[in-house]
Amino acid sequence: MNISQKEKKLFEAWSFDRKKFVLDGVVDEDKFAQLTPSICFVLKDVNGKKDDCRDLRSFLKEGAKEPLWDNISRWTHGIRHLQDDIEWSEYQSINKEFRIKELNYIAAFNLKKSSGTTPAHNSNDMLEQSRLLIKKQFELYSADITVCCGTGGQLKWALGLENTPWQVTSRGVQYLEYSSGKFIVSYLHPATRIKDSFLHYALLDAVREIYL
Template structure:
């Protein structure tokens, strides 16, 4: 079954449980399947005080926005050229067209499908993830990513996927990661808009992926 069809079947069942359900997943199925490395980014929830009810996939295809998605675009570029030493000057300037072109090949989804504010309410988030655990497992299994990047969600995804008994590894520079059920690496990293210099956020992850995967 095609990814888009599997997503549709899953979301038709899931959306009734979450007011303001925000759809997400693979932006462009063809680009995702044809990419040299299938990348999945796992976030917590969308920041939307307007109540949700929209589609993150369409938002990404339209170019998303600079906050959060500039650094994800930089990550994608560097990961797809992991054996090259891409200079900061080559990826410092990111515009909407660059994001459109770069992000269409990725998968990105939120663990919590109902929207929140810019600061996650931990108790509410934990409760929703616990209630939706079976759905989260089913969604993640659709994509079969080669590399998963947890954007501040590493421990949450590990628990949601029933992988708490598995080993957590650490790179030489302290980035934690684990293997999913397909023996593919899942990196436990910071949110792309964390209050850290962009170049440090970008190359910290790339350094870890290069150590583990290259």
């Protein structure tokens, strides 16, 4: 059973008796499997209309119009080229073709499977209900690098690692080696109001330190 089939089975159980459920996960399974390091992004909830119901994978495959995916596409490209010193001028202007190319390499999932225009509330209650299912989805990907986009504490709790202390890079980014050679990085949301270039290079600096 491939990842897509496993996702389908998991979501059938997860979405049972729920009217609104947003699918997510691996965008292109072949490209995800080819990539070293493999990359997964974990977000809190869907940045969309309250009653919207869609498949995030299709949204990303088509180039993702929302600005936060510009940063995630940059991050993906940078992680794919960790050995290279790429100047910001190459990232400053992001187009749809660039997003499509980069986002097809990743897995991305939300802890909350419903859409909304505001951040998720009562996160601990949400995670209590979905903790096992979140853990199962995380394990489907076994990603080399999992970047938590403002969700580090929540994912850590969902995985039963709440009593495991974070390790810290030399520049202060928190991370865990959750399995041999596989890391969770606790990072900022890609729409955080910090210069995009600062967000980009701080993440790459951390990934280089813990992975290379």
